[in-house]
Amino acid sequence: MAMSVMYNAGAQLSLGELNKNINKAGRALAKVSSGMKINSAQDDAASFSISERMRGQIRALLQDNQNVQNGSSMVRTAERGIDQIIQNIRTLKEKAINAANDHNTDEDRATIQKEFDQLVSTIDDIAVGTQFNGKRLLDGTYAGLAKTATSSSTDSDILETPRNVPPLPDGYPFFKTVSEPNQSNSESITGTNYSMTQGGVYTIDSNFTGTITVGTTDAVKFVSADSSQTLRNVQITGPAGGGANIWIENLNITNTNNNSVIKFQGNNNVLSVAGDNTFTSTGSASLINVGDGLNVQSTSNGSITLKNPSSSSGAGIGTDENGTASGDIIISGVNVTANVYDGAAIGSGVSGSVGNIIIENSTMNLSGNFNASIGSGYDHASAGNIIIVHSNITTQAIDTGIGSGYWNSTCGDIEIYNSAVKVTNSDSPAIGAGDERGTCGNILISNSEISCASNHGAAIGSGRNATVRGDITIINESKITHVAKPNGNGDGAVVGTGLNGKVTGKIAISSSCTIDATQAYLDANQMPPYSGIGVGRGGSAQNIGGVEDIKDSYEYVPSSTMNDRETLWLQHGTQANQRINVRINSMKTKDLKGSIPSEADKAQLAALSDTPEKQIELQEILSKANGMTLNDARVTTVDNAKVAIRVVEGALEYALNEATNMGAYLQRLEYTDANVTTMGENVQNSESTIRDADMAKEMTEYTKFNILTQSAQAMLAQANQSSGAVLSLLQ
Numbered sequence: 001m002a003m004s005v006m007y008n009a010g011a012q013l014s015l016g017e018l019n020k021n022i023n024k025a026g027r028a029l030a031k032v033s034s035g036m037k038i039n040s041a042q043d044d045a046a047s048f049s050i051s052e053r054m055r056g057q058i059r060a061l062l063q064d065n066q067n068v069q070n071g072s073s074m075v076r077t078a079e080r081g082i083d084q085i086i087q088n089i090r091t092l093k094e095k096a097i098n099a100a101n102d103h104n105t106d107e108d109r110a111t112i113q114k115e116f117d118q119l120v121s122t123i124d125d126i127a128v129g130t131q132f133n134g135k136r137l138l139d140g141t142y143a144g145l146a147k148t149a150t151s152s153s154t155d156s157d158i159l160e161t162p163r164n165v166p167p168l169p170d171g172y173p174f175f176k177t178v179s180e181p182n183q184s185n186s187e188s189i190t191g192t193n194y195s196m197t198q199g200g201v202y203t204i205d206s207n208f209t210g211t212i213t214v215g216t217t218d219a220v221k222f223v224s225a226d227s228s229q230t231l232r233n234v235q236i237t238g239p240a241g242g243g244a245n246i247w248i249e250n251l252n253i254t255n256t257n258n259n260s261v262i263k264f265q266g267n268n269n270v271l272s273v274a275g276d277n278t279f280t281s282t283g284s285a286s287l288i289n290v291g292d293g294l295n296v297q298s299t300s301n302g303s304i305t306l307k308n309p310s311s312s313s314g315a316g317i318g319t320d321e322n323g324t325a326s327g328d329i330i331i332s333g334v335n336v337t338a339n340v341y342d343g344a345a346i347g348s349g350v351s352g353s354v355g356n357i358i359i360e361n362s363t364m365n366l367s368g369n370f371n372a373s374i375g376s377g378y379d380h381a382s383a384g385n386i387i388i389v390h391s392n393i394t395t396q397a398i399d400t401g402i403g404s405g406y407w408n409s410t411c412g413d414i415e416i417y418n419s420a421v422k423v424t425n426s427d428s429p430a431i432g433a434g435d436e437r438g439t440c441g442n443i444l445i446s447n448s449e450i451s452c453a454s455n456h457g458a459a460i461g462s463g464r465n466a467t468v469r470g471d472i473t474i475i476n477e478s479k480i481t482h483v484a485k486p487n488g489n490g491d492g493a494v495v496g497t498g499l500n501g502k503v504t505g506k507i508a509i510s511s512s513c514t515i516d517a518t519q520a521y522l523d524a525n526q527m528p529p530y531s532g533i534g535v536g537r538g539g540s541a542q543n544i545g546g547v548e549d550i551k552d553s554y555e556y557v558p559s560s561t562m563n564d565r566e567t568l569w570l571q572h573g574t575q576a577n578q579r580i581n582v583r584i585n586s587m588k589t590k591d592l593k594g595s596i597p598s599e600a601d602k603a604q605l606a607a608l609s610d611t612p613e614k615q616i617e618l619q620e621i622l623s624k625a626n627g628m629t630l631n632d633a634r635v636t637t638v639d640n641a642k643v644a645i646r647v648v649e650g651a652l653e654y655a656l657n658e659a660t661n662m663g664a665y666l667q668r669l670e671y672t673d674a675n676v677t678t679m680g681e682n683v684q685n686s687e688s689t690i691r692d693a694d695m696a697k698e699m700t701e702y703t704k705f706n707i708l709t710q711s712a713q714a715m716l717a718q719a720n721q722s723s724g725a726v727l728s729l730l731q
Contacts, residue, residue, distance in 0.1 A: 024705040074582075077132045095116050116635050143584060177572075206226050247274070313378075329354055342378045374401070378399070395424070406434050423452040423454075446478065452480075470505045
């Protein structure tokens with residue numbers, strides 16, 4: 001080989017290998033020094049991304065755990081304050097019992113009254129002074145809705161006894177906390193038909209067709225490989241025994257094979273919705289078959305668009321034609337747009353049945369044909385109770401907006417709280433019992449705005465030849481507006497019966513409410529014979545149980561957005577709506593009162609049937625005590641003391657109920673804390689397997705490249721020496 005001075009190939013080769021070994025040794029040293037096999041995306045781009053996402057979740061779960069503990073401390077502070085109030089109420093009862101005994105003179109009772117007043121003041125001090133981080137917990141600030149009886153009118157015709165309607169339904173909010181999908185388990189779904197037995201994130205290929213069978217109750221999330229593409233003839237089927245925990249995000253699925261897009265089985269199923277999802281189907285199957293019970297809830301302002309074109313008979317979210325479900329349909333925080341035909345948008349398909357339908361914190365735009373948009377579908381279909389809370393609903397239906405559908409269909413009670421509802425429909429009522437022998441139970445509208453247009457049916461009540469089997473109650477500053485239906489006949493009342501319809505109970509409307517029929521007719525010549533309260537055309541006074549004005553049963557704060565008073569929210573998850581709503585009623589003495597007469601009072605009255613004089617005495621005491629708060633109680637006379645004893649018992653009942661609520665919150669927070677801790681541990685463990693270095697392996701790698709670096713340095717020196725030998729030729 002020739003000896004060259006201008007170019008030393010051996011030295012260049014040795015230098016290149018030396019630099020490579022130095023880089024590799026440096027990266028191995030970084031892994032050994034940090035204890036992590038992935039220090040940057042350069043080490044493993046995919047694993048780095050997954051690990052960083054997990055780290056974000058871990059930090060969020062750590063904060064969730066802190067949130068739950070702080071929330072527990074706050075609720076426990078309220079609980080301790082309530083315990084102190086209960087102790088004072090027990091002492092008040094002792095004083096009232098003492099004052100009721102005739103061994104005392106009036107002067108003695110005046111002295112007892114002074115002590116009684118001081119105890120009452122102490123309770124108010126506790127209610128106002130119980131604070132956590134500057135928040136007053138027991139003064140009613142966080143009650144959501146106050147429970148004090150009120151009336152906005154002095155009209156003597158208003159009934160003195162208000163309807164005892166709770167401010168919100170039991171169980172609200174109905175959102176169900178579920179575990180999130182395991183992000184580290186990610187698979188693709190290709191070909192035809194697919195079965196899975198473990199949770200994770202599954203990507204559906206654009207060309208996939210067939211049934212995806214979910215065989216696990218672990219969290220399973222479905223996404224599309226290309227969200228701009230429509231998946232065709234794909235059905236997702238939940239576990240056979242129920243308990244599904246399915247998540248969807250940005251899915252667009254069209255079925256032309258008479259199959260549901262998602263078919264649940266059994267009960268206790270949850271569908272979590274993120275992004276914009278569109279489902280289209282035909283035939284007798286519902287788009288989302290609820291199985292025997294389903295919670296549909298949003299994880300981040302999720303939405304679903306449901307399309308079931310003409311000549312189809314399944315529901316949007318509900319049952320197939322002739323399908324049955326005894327469990328509840330609960331929709332929480334989801335934006336729903338639906339256009340279905342004979343089945344309900346939310347509820348039962350043709351001749352089908354579902355359990356209760358509960359909608360909370362949701363926005364809906366629904367339309368359809370011979371059905372109820374929310375409730376039971378066409379032809380002998382049925383639904384349980386319908387409850388709508390804090391929602392904004394617009395429906396355009398040929399038949400009923402909310403209630404039972406056309407032709408012998410039924411539903412239970414209909415309750416609407418703190419919501420805005422706009423219904424444009426034809427023959428049946430906007431809210432109530434559908435045309436042609438449809439029935440529904442009681443109807444309650446509370447603190448809501450209803451704008452509706454109907455033809456043969458009442459705006460709220462019965463449709464044509466239909467029956468409301470119970471009362472219609474409208475309270476708490478609700479506003480009902482009856483708008484003209486184009487080319488309509490206007491046969492129904494605003495509130496009451498439609499053409500030849502019936503209301504078997506009473507129509508009760510609070511004086512705080514507004515009934516507006518000024519827009520119910522298209523021109524001045526169509527003056528209202530049927531625009532008021534009561535019976536529609538073809539009816540008579542015998543068609544209803546009577547009309548009465550009533551007081552509101554609860555005090556509401558007017559709000560154009562239909563929101564209630566401030567409440568406490570305890571964030572306990574990594575998603576925006578994973579939170580617990582804590583409501584703490586006022587513990588001030590002006591609000592401390594119980595239900596009078598209670599079941600115990602009624603039992604005692606029945607037991608005194610053989611002693612009429614004692615029964616009459618007890619009735620008088622209960623009559624005086626009814627409506628009184630602890631702040632009203634007096635013990636200055638024997639008669640006052642007897643009444644005070646019952647008032648104090650009611651206050652104790654009220655306080656014990658609040659203490660029970662605090663205990664339930666604490667128990668729930670305890671379980672939530674344990675769940676969040678377990679989730680954090682599992683995610684930390686998963687992240688560790690991705691990121692943490694095998695120290696023995698990495699040390700071996702470092703030693704290897706360190707030796708190679710030294711070897712390359714030696715070879716570079718040898719290569720440089722060979723060029724230096726050229727000088728010997730010049731000597």
